[in-house]
Amino acid sequence: MAAVVVLTCLAALVALAPPWIVGEIVDVVEAGDATMSTVNVLALVLLGFAVAQLVLTRCARYAVHRFGERALARLREEFVGGVLALPTRVAERAGTGDLVTRSTGDVGVVGLTLRNAAPDVFLACVQAAFVFGAIFLLHPLLGACALVGLPLMVWVFRWYLKRAREAYLAEGQANSDVTESMMSTAEGARTVEAFGLRDVRVAEADAAIGRAYRTRVRTLALRSVFFPVSDVANVLPAAVLLVLGGFAYTEGIVSLGAVVAGSLYIWQLTEPIARLHLWLEQLQRSGASFARIKGIEHVAGRPGPVELRSASADADGTAQVPADDRIELIGVRFAYVDGHDVLHGIDLTVEPGEKLAIVGPSGAGKTTLGRLLAGVDVPRAGRVLVGGVPVAHLPPDRREIVLVTQEHHVFMASLRDNVAMAVPGVDDDRLRAALDTVDATWARSLPDGLDTMVGAGGLPLDAAQAQQLALARVLVHDPHTLILDEATSLLDPTTARHAERSLAAVLEGRTVITIAHRLHSAHDADRVAVVEDGRLTELGAHDDLVTADGSYAALWRSWHGGVFRP
Template sequence: MIGVAPPAYDPAAPTTAHTLPVGSPGTVRAYVAELLRRHRRAFALLIGVNTVAVLASMAGPWLLGDLVERLSDGAKELRLGPTVALFALALVVQAAFVQQVRLRGAMLGERMLADLREDFLVRAVGLPPGVLERAGTGDLLSRITTDIDRLANAMREAVPQLTIGVMWVALLLGGLVVTAPPLAATVLLAAPLLIVGCRWYFRRAPSAYRSEAAGYAAVAAALTETVDAGRTVEAHRLSNRRIRLSDQRVKEWTAWERYTLWLRSVLFPVVNLTHTTVLGSVVLCGGVFVIQGWIDVGQLTTGALLAQMLVEPVGLILRWYDELQVAQVSLARLVGVREIEPAAGDESMAPGGRHVHADRVHFGYREGVDVLRRVSLEVAPGTRMALVGPSGAGKSTLGRLLAGIYAPREGRVTLGGAELSRMPAERVRAHVALVNQEHHVFVGSLRDNLLLARTAAGDDELWSALAAVDADGWARALGDGLDTEVGSGGTALTPAQAQQIALARLVLADPHTLVLDEATSLLDPRAARHLERSLARVLDGRTVVAIAHRLHTAHDADVIAVVENGRVSELGSHDRLVEADGAYAALWRSWHG
């Protein structure tokens, strides 16, 4: 069999573009087995109706063979009435059950696809905090869009059709064995050709399709990152470099596309040759068998028609099995999240107070590269602490550790003596919340957006939360009040209003400790000042750790921690640190002029 080498690439170019893992064959098989167990009744029903449909389709060859046999025996009267009646009945039964096969197959596919989507979402949400945040945007987008789209066709069509095809072939071969046993062996003459061709193809196809999927993820990542950072790209004149990178990624992806297309262009002629070999061997060998008297003409007629009927289910199997090669890669990428240990929490862990303590903490995003080193910090209840320092010093990382988003590599971060990394995520969020510049309005009603924080809240509590952040005025002016549809396709909200919704959720969740990462820094000055007044009411009486990118935030804090090179270099009040004339004093002078 002639072969070509798969595309060769620069070793520096990624052949995979994922942060989340791709599921191993064992993980994929285990998940498929789980799906089959969930839907075993639907599978059994599909096989049952398909069996009836195939048996009905075999009535025609059997009746025609019987008719030919009677003619060869010199029958004077054929009595076609019963034959035509049986044939018509078989057609009606076949049509009815084929319709049921399609209906049951489509229903089964949709149910499995719904399970897959739900399983992926539930598993992804249950991942340890920070895992998805560190995942590549392009990889995440390609998994939840392209991979789901590819699997949609497989779940709706490939799995039911493959089941139908396998049953179809088994029943036809069984019918051939019963009708004309010697002819059944002649069908196997084409088996070596089909086996060799399929073995050649399926040894190469899975890895090629995986590389194709990874190449598409790399394209998506390059394009998404360029669009997201469009202004930065323009400001630093990186357009040509980003275009060259995108062109390279597209070139790599299309090379794999061409390779998989070439694999299919070899397989399909082999399949067509197999069909011709099956029919030819049955007719030629059958003729010899008739001459030798081993079978009669009627058996040959029935056997030839059954062999001809094998063409469609064999083609069906190979077509949808090829489709499943693409789907298997997408399925492996989706079930890969099952190989990440879910966030494990000790339900017995409960904080004994509101005291936050970081004890000799080390943390890094990559193995062997620590962003924070031997950081120790205490935040007393009700304290307002500001984390300041140069860009890239580790302020935001430390804030996320204190909020329980990340777990330290070494050391401990505790709340009331309970280690945050060992507490269930839901319990952590009940006590500590992170508020940053990012805010999201979900598609749905305003009420639904607020109930995310506390599902049992009544309308009075929702209005009180909106009033607490000065949002009740514009909210009451909406056409349907709390029932107004917001988000994409609904009422458009300004960035300030979207942030107010996020703060209202915070009021409803009512955590006693907040980590603020400049929640108003992306708003225009007027909106920022208005929102800061709303935020001040939310912060009243709570412990606050503010990551201060603007030093006026630090000026008002009770305690300031200066973070430099992954360490806390200074700790104290504003006046004390200015008097000390250290790193904070230098920052204050450079910012204050």
């Protein structure tokens, strides 16, 4: 930035020389003292300053472009990091469309500003300040002429800036709504077709586009006032200087060269001011986009630095390390909407190496409980601890608790990168072993083996293959605790049984918490926890709970069609 400031100031100073030299030539010619050699020397000096200005401006722009690209790269990284640090429920509530618009459209707008608008605006401001100073040095009268348009310029700038930020923020949100509507319709196309919702989705998209259109009309209306008024304010000083300067010359107050130089300076002033006008609208867009990007860091529900440090670090700032793999839930309450708890004072302890099944009716809070155990969400009240440390506040590389659901993502990368992403640099034999363990035999027959590109633009994987890949990814990560929430639900029965048998051998000695939607998983567990209406109502071994003839026994009989099978 120091180089940018120095180079920009030098370029602006050098740009002051040509108009002054032209004025000198005019004065020499008018006085009759001009010779060809004198004019030629002044012309060569003028040419030299013009070349110097070109070189200095080029260097200044190069330096500021490098700064802009690096700042943009950091901004992208911070945005991705900010999104990944959000509580999952917050990211899900924001919607894919909004996050995509922020990470593409908004980042693109800020990038254009950093690369082009910022250097242009900075250079224009420096040039304008130097030119005003040069005109006053020529003659105070000429300087006063240059300031004629300033009051009108200040008024229109203030009027525009007062209204533009809110208008462009609204436009950005409306664009996000359009993207969200389009993406949700595309992702749910089969559902739309199955239920005949085409007209409903089209109407919703039209409404979103209509809102976006109205916000754009609003910003266009602001520009329709700002640009004409600012153009008048920009041209007015040149007209006034020519009239008053000409009169002052005839009265002998200023020289003809000073009037010519002043006119050239005014003309030189219109160019940077025009650039300011041109880029002001971009700066307003960028300000709104920057607020939407950086706003990720201030979303309610995201743990702040103080909360994180106090929860997962000692008083001296040293990061806490879990004493063991024991998991404890103490008075845990959780709500997706304020004032409506879905979990009510859950107390539960899971010992290292234990196999625990969590069962209960649909909507009882089983999946929510699993997310809290994995540290995906943070309880509204109470604590979820692993080895005495809040699990949600541990860094991911030290959490060692993995939640495996039926929803998995295949990244646009090689099969090797997809499986090894949690443990970069792991050897290929371990990757193949993990794939074999989950019966992903199809991986052996791929033409490029582990180098085969999968995901978007590569080999498409069906739901079962994607789930097998996710399970292999977990095995490579080798956590001490696994939380399985319908982890094998998308596999066909034969493959699911093979995967479960293979996983059983690998999971030996680890803590396994299963969100059991099929009760045969509960039958094989060490203990069964029954969750009803967000409360832990029963806890014990399968046989004991069946004998007790409570809620679990009723679920077990229902699962087996009313036939009692211990």
